[in-house]
Amino acid sequence: MILSGQDIQSRLGKDIVIDPFDPSRLSPNSYNLTLHDELLVYEEVVLDSASPNRYRRLTIPEEGLTLQPGTLYLGRTTEHTETHGLVPIIQGRSSVGRLGLFLNPGGSLGHAGYRGTWTLELHCVQPVRIYPHIQICQITYWEISGDSPEEASEKYQNSNDIQPSLMHRELGFDDRDTQLELGFDEAIRSTS
Numbered sequence: 001m002i003l004s005g006q007d008i009q010s011r012l013g014k015d016i017v018i019d020p021f022d023p024s025r026l027s028p029n030s031y032n033l034t035l036h037d038e039l040l041v042y043e044e045v046v047l048d049s050a051s052p053n054r055y056r057r058l059t060i061p062e063e064g065l066t067l068q069p070g071t072l073y074l075g076r077t078t079e080h081t082e083t084h085g086l087v088p089i090i091q092g093r094s095s096v097g098r099l100g101l102f103l104n105p106g107g108s109l110g111h112a113g114y115r116g117t118w119t120l121e122l123h124c125v126q127p128v129r130i131y132p133h134i135q136i137c138q139i140t141y142w143e144i145s146g147d148s149p150e151e152a153s154e155k156y157q158n159s160n161d162i163q164p165s166l167m168h169r170e171l172g173f174d175d176r177d178t179q180l181e182l183g184f185d186e187a188i189r190s191t192s
Contacts, residue, residue, distance in 0.1 A: 001142065001143050002029050002140055002141070002142055003029065003086070003140070003141040003142070003143070004028060004029050005026040005027050005028050005029060005030070005031070007141075008026065008030075008031055008141060009023070009026060011141075014084075015083065015084040015085050015086055016081075016082070016083060016084075016086065016141060017080070017081060017082035017083075017115075018031060018033075018079055018080075018081050018139075019079060019080045019081075020078070020079060021079075025135060027138065029140060030138035030139060030140045031138060031139050032093065032135040032136075032137070032138050033077040033078070033079050033081075033090065033118065033135070033136065033137050033138065033139055034077065034078045034079065034133045034134060034135055034136060035060070035075050035076075035077070035078070035120070035130065035131075035132065035133060035134050035136040036075060036076045036077065036078045036117070036132070036133075036162075037059060037060045037132035037133070038057055038058065038059055038060065038075070038076070038162065039057070039058045039060060039065075039073045039074060039075045039122075039162070040055045040056070040057055040058075040073070040074040040075075040162045040164060041055060041056055041058060041071060041072070041073060041074075042054070042055050042072060042164070043055055043056055047165075048168075049165070049167045049168060049171065050167075050168050050171045050173060051168050051173050052164070052168055052173070053164065053165070055074075055164055058073075060130060060131065060132045061132075062131070062132065064129040064130060064131045065129065065130055065131075066127050066128065066129045066130075067101065067122065067123075067124045067127065067128050067129075067130060068124070068127055069123075069124055069125055069126060069127070071123070072121065072122075072123055073121075073122040073123065074119055074120065074121060074122070074162050074163075074164060075119070075120040075122055075136070075162060076117045076118060076119050076120060076159075076161065076162045076163075077090075077117050077118045077120065077136075077137070078117075078133060079117065080115075080116060080117055080160070081114070081115070081116070081117075081118070081139065082114070082115040082116075083110065083112060083113065083114055083115075083141065084112070084113060085112060085143075085144065086112060086141040086142060086143060086144065087109065087110060087111070087112055087141070087142040087143075087144055088110035088114060088139055088140070088141055088142075089108060089109050089110060089139070089140050089141075089142065090103075090104065090108040090110070090118055090120075090137050090138065090139045090140075091103070091104065091108065091137060091138060091140075092104065092136070092137050093135065093136065093137060093138055096136060096137070099124075099128050100124050100125040100126050100128055101122060101123075101124045101128045101130070102122070102123055102124070102125075103120050103121065103122055103136065103137050104120060104121050104137075112144060116159035116160060117159055117160055117161070118137075118139075118159075119159065119162050119163045120136065120137065
């Protein structure tokens with residue numbers, strides 16, 4: 001059963017945490033989450049699921065950033081959420097989809113017990129301008145039927161940043177000491 005907006009608000013600080021929380025973003029059965037001001041873009045021509053992939057960071061300026069078709073952008077929510085005994089699910093808002101901007105086509109079914117910010121997969125069908133802190137997606141909460149451990153997968157747990165794919169860990173590659181962020185701005189400054 002999905003929780004109503006009223007149920008979401010009444011459970012805040014108990015089995016639901018949304019930080020920061022703004023009551024004006026509560027809807028009849030969900031809560032609107034906002035887009036942080038950074039994105040990641042992969043720098044590989046071919047993404048390899050068996051190894052880490054290089055990426056670079058983009059800052060979304062206040063005047064906005066135009067996303068281009070054919071590029072996968074990874075973003076994150078501004079809000080940190082935490083859930084106990086409920087299953088959180090995020091999905092793109094219909095107002096955003098009607099602009100040709102699609103979020104998380106693979107879906108974002110969270111684990112009961114998930115804590116952290118949500119990484120968002122964004123792609124567009126035509127150029128679209130986005131802005132920092134726009135209401136980009138909505139989170140819903142579902143009650144679990146039957147026994148369920150209160151443990152979320154450690155792979156993305158406690159995230160406070162955009163998380164590129166960690167599928168390579170499932171295939172045996174351990175990159176915990178590998179940094180693949182490309183620092184073009186720093187390289188340019190050091191040569192000037």
